[in-house]
Amino acid sequence: IVALKKTPLFDFHKAHDGKMVNFAGWSLPVQYKDSHIVSHMHTREHCSIFDVSHMLQTKVHGKDRVKFMESLVVADIAELKSNQGTLSLFTNEKGGIIDDLIVTKTDQGYLYVVSNAGCAEKDSVHMKVRLAEFKAAGLDVDLEFLDEALLAVQGPSMFRVLQEGLKDNLNKLTFMTSTVATVFGVPDCRITRCGYTGEDGVEISVSRLRAVELIEKLLANSEVKLAGLAARDSLRLEAGLCLYGNDIDETTTPVEATLVWTIGKRRRKDKDFPGAEIIVPQIKAKTFRKRVGLVSTGPPVRQHTPILSPDGKVIGEVTSGCPSPCLKKNVAMGYVDSEFAKNGTEIQVEVRKKAVGAVVSRMPFVPTNYYMG
Amino acid sequence: MAMRATLRCLSANFSPRLPLLSSAGRDNRAARLRWVSGTRRTFSSCSVLSTALKFTEKHEWVQVEGGIGTVGISSYAQDALGDVVYCGLPEVGQRLEQMDEFGALESVKAASELYSPLTGEVTAINTQLAENPGLVNKDCYAEGWLIKMTIEKPEEVDGLMDQAAYDKFIKSLEE
Numbered sequence: 001i002v003a004l005k006k007t008p009l010f011d012f013h014k015a016h017d018g019k020m021v022n023f024a025g026w027s028l029p030v031q032y033k034d035s036h037i038v039s040h041m042h043t044r045e046h047c048s049i050f051d052v053s054h055m056l057q058t059k060v061h062g063k064d065r066v067k068f069m070e071s072l073v074v075a076d077i078a079e080l081k082s083n084q085g086t087l088s089l090f091t092n093e094k095g096g097i098i099d100d101l102i103v104t105k106t107d108q109g110y111l112y113v114v115s116n117a118g119c120a121e122k123d124s125v126h127m128k129v130r131l132a133e134f135k136a137a138g139l140d141v142d143l144e145f146l147d148e149a150l151l152a153v154q155g156p157s158m159f160r161v162l163q164e165g166l167k168d169n170l171n172k173l174t175f176m177t178s179t180v181a182t183v184f185g186v187p188d189c190r191i192t193r194c195g196y197t198g199e200d201g202v203e204i205s206v207s208r209l210r211a212v213e214l215i216e217k218l219l220a221n222s223e224v225k226l227a228g229l230a231a232r233d234s235l236r237l238e239a240g241l242c243l244y245g246n247d248i249d250e251t252t253t254p255v256e257a258t259l260v261w262t263i264g265k266r267r268r269k270d271k272d273f274p275g276a277e278i279i280v281p282q283i284k285a286k287t288f289r290k291r292v293g294l295v296s297t298g299p300p301v302r303q304h305t306p307i308l309s310p311d312g313k314v315i316g317e318v319t320s321g322c323p324s325p326c327l328k329k330n331v332a333m334g335y336v337d338s339e340f341a342k343n344g345t346e347i348q349v350e351v352r353k354k355a356v357g358a359v360v361s362r363m364p365f366v367p368t369n370y371y372m373g
Numbered sequence: 374m375a376m377r378a379t380l381r382c383l384s385a386n387f388s389p390r391l392p393l394l395s396s397a398g399r400d401n402r403a404a405r406l407r408w409v410s411g412t413r414r415t416f417s418s419c420s421v422l423s424t425a426l427k428f429t430e431k432h433e434w435v436q437v438e439g440g441i442g443t444v445g446i447s448s449y450a451q452d453a454l455g456d457v458v459y460c461g462l463p464e465v466g467q468r469l470e471q472m473d474e475f476g477a478l479e480s481v482k483a484a485s486e487l488y489s490p491l492t493g494e495v496t497a498i499n500t501q502l503a504e505n506p507g508l509v510n511k512d513c514y515a516e517g518w519l520i521k522m523t524i525e526k527p528e529e530v531d532g533l534m535d536q537a538a539y540d541k542f543i544k545s546l547e548e
Contacts, residue, residue: 037456323458
């Protein structure tokens with residue numbers, strides 16, 4: 001038995017009645033005193049803090065850092081503005097997705113990368129292998145795996161709450177941009193305006209020695225509550241965001257996963273990322289299956305629920321699903337045969353051996369509130 | 374009802390330690406939720422329990438009156454399940470054997486199957502739960518009842534736990 005890893009906030013969570021569970025080998029709170037639904041709704045109406053320190057944070061240094069990162073992901077990184085970030089994908093030679101991540105082109109001489117905890121082992125090996133190749137070719141790149149804590153502060157009140165702790169105007173930090181600042185007296189915090197809930201929010205990377213201090217300062221504002229993994233999952237699903245391991249994995253290509261937008265224009269032309277020979281032709285030719293959103297007219301649908309055509313043939317499978325606290329409808333994502341992928345298409349899902357009506361729906365299910373400036 | 378240790382709508386990496394409420398779970402120490410012991414469980418919303426209630430190891434209760442059994446889930450079960458958002462109930466007229474799966478209660482995170490405490494026929498289902506599934510949490514022993522059924526084998530009732538035995542059973546799960 002291997003002991004679970006602890007974030008710098010482990011004791012803090014327990015002191016706040018966090019119900020700790022195993023997530024990707026880390027001990028994290030699934031919820032606190034509030035029920036799942038209360039926590040979920042509080043995020044949409046006020047502000048919640050999530051400890052996401054388990055995620056892998058990496059800095060890529062060196063003159064050739066952009067070339068290095070582009071050799072692993074599908075994004076146009078060179079074209080990113082200074083301090084701009086983007087969602088991207090590590091792909092493999094078969095065109096599958098190794099992980100999804102956010103890469104930010106900072107003005108501090110490094111790329112800042114955040115990727116999934118569940119893929120930390122394979123992502124770091126993947127990057128190190130490429131690093132060795134680059135170094136062998138005499139190129140200038142270095143990797144630094146961070147041990148900072150990472151706090152996600154999400155919800156419409158985030159702006160009010162965080163501005164109180166900042167000198168600079170938070171209005172200047174638009175969606176998917178990043179900066180370094182002193183937050184409530186804690187210096188050298190990297191603040192990125194992004195998140196996993198669909199709400200306006202930030203992720204703050206902070207020294208592990210000052211993480212408790214920072215979270216306590218934020219929590220002092222009555223708008224703010226702690227939230228755990230349960231709410232994190234229902235929020236991201238309402239926002240139509242993929243969960244690696246459920247909705248995307250090494251067997252799904254970015255085109256099948258309806259993530260074509262992550263593939264940069266120049267990258268499509270140059271086909272210079274892993275699996276490009278398979279992925280790029282799929283953009284025109286289409287794929288046999290596609291990831292779609294769906295709403296069940298009956299019971300909630302969950303991962304592995306079979307998706308059926310109106311005449312009962314299996315046409316796909318649900319990869320994530322839950323009752324939506326906001327909509328009071330049962331929403332899900334899954335893959336279906338492409339001919340059924342259009343929004344509004346009537347399909348069925350099989351729940352407890354009964355076929356139940358469902359409709360292919362656009363995502364996000366709940367409108368997003370990203371701050372565009 | 375069966376509380377699954379894996380919440381099916383999260384990634385394969387996520388295996389939260391919900392209490393396995395079936396007796397098989399007692400052998401698995403890792404499955405016992407540490408947070409249950411030491412926290413104040415809110416029983417306050419449930420009315421004073423009648424001694425006529427009998428309980429199953431799967432945390433259903435049945436109350437017999439005039440040859441009809443009313444079935445629901447215990448306060449311990451509704452607390453562990455969290456906010457119920459959907460109730461899947463059987464059809465009136467459906468015949469159930471003891472231990473047959475007759476439906477499910479769903480929270481945002483998980484689904485828990487319901488198992489019939491007795492052998493009999495469903496005579497009524499609580500239609501209020503379609504619009505108001507939260508009644509199962511708010512008033513699990515009264516307004517949150519699930520089904521009513523005939524009692525084909527009265528001796529099965531004797532085989533169920535009374536309140537005292539059930540309270541002891543829950544305590545043993547928490548140790």
